[in-house]
Amino acid sequence: MTSGKTLFRLGxxxxxxxxxxxxxxxxxxxxxEDALLSSPESDVCEELEQxxxxxxxxxxxxxxxxxxxxxGFTTVRQxxxxxxIRQTVVTISxxxxxxxxxxxxxxxxxxxxxxxxxxxGDGLEIEWKGPLDHDPQQxxxxxxxxxxxxxxxxxxxxxxxxxxxxxxxLKIAAEVQARKAHLxxxxxxxxxxxxxxxxxxxxxTYSVPIKRKKIVPVKxxxxxxxxxxxxALADAQYEAALEVLRNQRNALERAPGTSAxxxxxxxxxxxxxxxxxxxxxxxxxxxxxxxxxxxxLIRVDDRHIFIxxxxxxKGPKTIGDTxxxxxGYLTWRDTKAALLLFIRxxxxxxxxxxxxxxxxxxxxxxxxxxxxxxxxxxxVFHANGDTSRxxxxxxxxxxxxxxxQQS
Numbered sequence: 566m567t568s569g570k571t572l573f574r575l576g577x578x579x580x581x582x583x584x585x586x587x588x589x590x591x592x593x594x595x596x597x598e599d600a601l602l603s604s605p606e607s608d609v610c611e612e613l614e615q616x617x618x619x620x621x622x623x624x625x626x627x628x629x630x631x632x633x634x635x636x637g638f639t640t641v642r643q644x645x646x647x648x649x650i651r652q653t654v655v656t657i658s659x660x661x662x663x664x665x666x667x668x669x670x671x672x673x674x675x676x677x678x679x680x681x682x683x684x685x686g687d688g689l690e691i692e693w694k695g696p697l698d699h700d701p702q703q704x705x706x707x708x709x710x711x712x713x714x715x716x717x718x719x720x721x722x723x724x725x726x727x728x729x730x731x732x733x734x735l736k737i738a739a740e741v742q743a744r745k746a747h748l749x750x751x752x753x754x755x756x757x758x759x760x761x762x763x764x765x766x767x768x769x770t771y772s773v774p775i776k777r778k779k780i781v782p783v784k785x786x787x788x789x790x791x792x793x794x795x796x797a798l799a800d801a802q803y804e805a806a807l808e809v810l811r812n813q814r815n816a817l818e819r820a821p822g823t824s825a826x827x828x829x830x831x832x833x834x835x836x837x838x839x840x841x842x843x844x845x846x847x848x849x850x851x852x853x854x855x856x857x858x859x860x861x862l863i864r865v866d867d868r869h870i871f872i873x874x875x876x877x878x879k880g881p882k883t884i885g886d887t888x889x890x891x892x893g894y895l896t897w898r899d900t901k902a903a904l905l906l907f908i909r910x911x912x913x914x915x916x917x918x919x920x921x922x923x924x925x926x927x928x929x930x931x932x933x934x935x936x937x938x939x940x941x942x943x944x945v946f947h948a949n950g951d952t953s954r955x956x957x958x959x960x961x962x963x964x965x966x967x968x969x970q971q972s
Contacts (some may be wrong), residue, residue: 573679573718575669582729585617586736592616593740598748604953606741607932607945613737618730621723622663624689624716632656637694653699657708658688672721680715689715803901806840806863806871807959810905811940813839814963824965829907832965833875836905837861840871861905873903878916884923888958892929892949895956903959909967913939917962924960931955 637654668684683690691711813836817824861873876887891902908916924944934943948954
């Protein structure tokens with residue numbers, strides 16, 4: 566016999582999930598225009614996901630604890646009289662993670678006999694009552710059956726929540742992208758008209774407050790002035806430069822007898838030759854940019870399309886120091902860079918995980934980028950002093966063992 570409250574019966578899950586999906590459109594529409602245009606889409610989407618995505622329930626049956634076995638009473642009728650009978654009461658607590666409200670919402674699949682238990686925030690309490698001369702094995706089997714039934718209902722709920730989360734993520738991305746494109750078109754139209762824009766005095770009040778379900782980085786401050794559109798730098802040129810470097814890297818690795826005798830500067834000059842053959846003399850080395858000299862810089866139409874730094878692996882500190890150096894080179898308008906790592910001693914399989922970990926440990930790291938292989942890792946960083954200004958950094962490792970006689 567069990568005691569507690571019936572689960573999954575205070576409301577239905579499907580209508581609530583549909584309502585939340587509809588609220589996404591409202592939340593995106595209310596987002597402050599300048600904040601939306603000035604922030605990376607991924608950051609806005611992440612904030613909205615923290616608000617709208619739900620965490621499915623997961624029971625931790627490996628950490629079940631039992632309370633002290635107690636004596637209780639139950640009332641039964643015998644020959645038209647109420648009689649109290651003594652019983653044994655066993656209570657177990659099952660830790661869980663996830664949205665506790667899901668324990669009270671009925672999934673679309675269900676039976677007409679919901680399980681019974683009590684929730685207390687991060688534990689699910691299940692109670693068994695039975696005769697004084699109980700069999701411990703039978704008590705455990707009864708509790709396991711109750712847990713299995715609860716798990717069956719959780720599985721039904723989780724299937725719906727996972728489908729909702731997938732749909733919500735897609736809708737958030739689509740709504741943010743569509744509104745940002747619409748706002749940008751409006752701003753470009755405003756620029757083309759040539760009239761000064763009159764600002765609303767209450768513009769700041771239209772920012773959407775976000776109530777986060779988890780601890781996340783602090784939201785960036787709203788922009789101090791209206792967003793001004795600027796020419797976008799095509800990713801195609803950046804990818805073209807990386808492709809040239811990748812091909813040259815492969816050629817060098819296939820000719821170990823030649824590359825083993827080359828110094829770092831010779832390797833860099835060889836890379837510049839390849840880049841200039843593709844970009845018609847627009848690639849240069851040791852060029853001043855912002856706070857120092859960068860090894861490789863490509864300019865097209867007075868815009869930097871590529872900034873690269875070449876380094877020899879001398880331990881994990883190499884990555885952190887080079888990232889600081891790269892971020893110091895970049896001006897406010899530079900958004901694409903690369904770190905070319907020459908591995909001249911040691912096994913790449915041992916070095917690469919350490920190098921990638923140092924990228925993720927950097928304080929400016931935001932997330933991994935599109936590529937993540939032994940040939941190329943991409944990362945997204947934010948600019949120094951501006952968390953909303955994103956910088957793509959490609960990490961290209963070169964395995965070029967050095968000739969011991971050249972040491």
